[in-house]
Amino acid sequence: MTALEIKDLSHYYVKGKNVLNDVSLELDKGEILSILGPSGCGKTTLLRIIAGLEKETSGSVHMNDQIISDHYHTVLTENRNIGLVVQERALFPHLTIISNVMFGVSGSKTERYSTAMRLLKLFRVDRYAYNYPNEISSGEQQRVAIARAMAPNPKILLMDEPFGTLDQSLTNQLRVETRKILKDNNITAIIVSHDFDDALSMSDKVIVIEDGTVIQSGSAKDITHLSREKSVKFSSIKANT
Amino acid sequence: MRFSFWEITPLALFIIFIAPVAIVLFSLTGDYSDNWSHLYQYVLTRYILNTAYLVAGVSILVTVVGVGTAWLVTNYNFTGKNIFEWALILPLAVPPYILAYTFTGLFDTFGTANNLIRDVFDLGREFTFFPKVRNVPGAIVVFSFTLYPYVYLVSRMAFINQSRTMLEAGRTLGLNKFQTFYKLGVPMIRPAIIGGLMLVVMETISDFGAVDHFAISTFTTGVFRTWYGMYDIETAKQLASLLLIFAVTLILIERYSRRNASYSNAMSLYKPLYLTKLKGIPNTLAFLICFTPIFIGFLLPVMELLYWALNYKLDFFNDKFITTAWNTFYLALIAAFLCSLLAVIINFSIRYKSNNYLKVMSSFLTVGYAVPGLILAIGVMQMLTYFDQSFVSEFSNFVLTGSIIGLVLAYVIKSYALSSSTIEAGYQRINSRVDDVARTLKTSGWALLAQVHLPLLKTSFLTSMLLVVSEVIKELPATLILRPFNFDTLAVYTYIYAAEERMYDAAAPSIAIVMVGLIPIIILTRMIRTSRPASRY
Structure with a gap:
């Protein structure tokens, strides 16, 4: 079954200046997709549209073969069962780490607690369960943010520049860890990044967007090969990393 | 198209907030009674001239005091400078009418100062050293020394943000220190000064307590006399409309000047100012220049009030005082809670719906701050009377009119801007x-608001409540008009005793008002300390 399908999606904020042009893509259950592109190319907008935080101007978004957004239908963000991880992490500063992860989980308190604790253990941050976000490092905060997004068992996990503010060694470590956890749990994920290495090391599929248009798509290997063979616009992406 | 609670609430509030003002303005389209010829022939010129003299005199004095002291504490190091930085705001805690009462007690023929x-x-008893204060120059002094902190605050913030390099460039081009001040320093912060000045002028033209006590005929006392003396509410409303148009013009000027206020701090090559150390006579002069406004605007009235309260009225802590204080506080708390809650709901709506119409609506809701209390009270009373006559009269007479609902409504409309700006600032700190x-x-x-935003806005909410409480406790004209029968607040209690020349009895409630008025000043001082770019200076 197709986990996510986007058909002919276009979007603008100011009429005549499209941020996205006829974007289409498909993602199967458990696949990890990277959306690559330079700053301002429209990749974050695409992610926000998938999350329901923006309404597309035209086109449609389907999840598990059901329309969640088109001209006639809009499933609200809170009903899409989507997880979101952002570069700023956006942990709730007034809640402890365990409360942050329990926040979106439904069920009894014991069930919510055990789900949250399991994920914190998975990301090796369970010892900070009763600390507040400002008491842990940025790498640990990022792990908590991913754990929180995964806790409600979302259909798709969206990650917007998830490692953007971390140093290189921590980024490398987190990429490996995160991919393993996503794959072990068969979670469908979309990673938005301007970092070529994020795409290569984490994803099964890659699409490259420039000026709101998909200029390349394929497996991570294909994209690397293509870029090497044809030198297609990857330079602009690399320059941003 | 379906509208949600978050879209309908701002619209409903907009109607409720604007209605009293619209009712007053609408009177201009009605009939003009014969009283207008009386007003026009005998008193209108005096109202206009006295108001104009007051505005002109206060503007000049607050600019000199506010800008001068701000320049001194920002650029020079002298005895007491660190204390003056915050103490210069203290007179804001003293409403003009309380300074007016203490001035009368101090400087009247047989007042404390002349007796001393x-x-x-x-x-001999016939000798009078201090000039009479119950006149326009006296009122100018009263308003200036209670309101100059508005100009001081904005000027100080603007001076702090001024870059040293620009002032140094002036010195290399041949300007001496004083010329650097008035040819460079002041012109560069002119928009900020105008903004602060407009607030002062708004407060001056809105005042009722001080000018009434000094028996000066201005627009506000005129509206009051037309209503309560001539029993002509329509003419009173028409007179109030003229004042309102003037107030709205001031808001527009203030907003316009604030829009340009950032040009002095937009410098990319910002360098903090060096403080020049003053010694000898310049040090003493700087000390005196900063001490005098604090002495006149805060220390003198507080000392006089304490002297009265402790020497002449030791039984001030009686049942009447407790009842009045309780009335004041619960009323202020209700208004403060409602104001803060509405501000949270409106600011949440704007953020949640990211809708431009909500933003425009919200900016209209803050206009009440500039509407003189007297005008607001007239509008609210007319609105409630209309509701009573149209909907409630079937069951009972005047349920809303003369109840605390009107009073709370007027307070909420008047103080909403304080809450809104505080909550808005709180929201800016929460990442979207x-x-x-x-x-x-x-x-x-609601879940997002209750579980995420409200816990993060806790401090802003409390700050907003404190600001509104202190504002409401000082409010006089609206309270005088809208209070229920036999219901006194501290401000009314003070006014009534002062009107009867029972200054000693007025002392205790006045002290309570000043004490509560200190709360926002403490908050303000803390906010300035944490916000300025060159805090170590």
């Missing part, structure tokens, strides 16, 4: 991505 001079120099993440975690609407 007579005693010290053994002079927090909302995005919360929504993907199935939290939206």
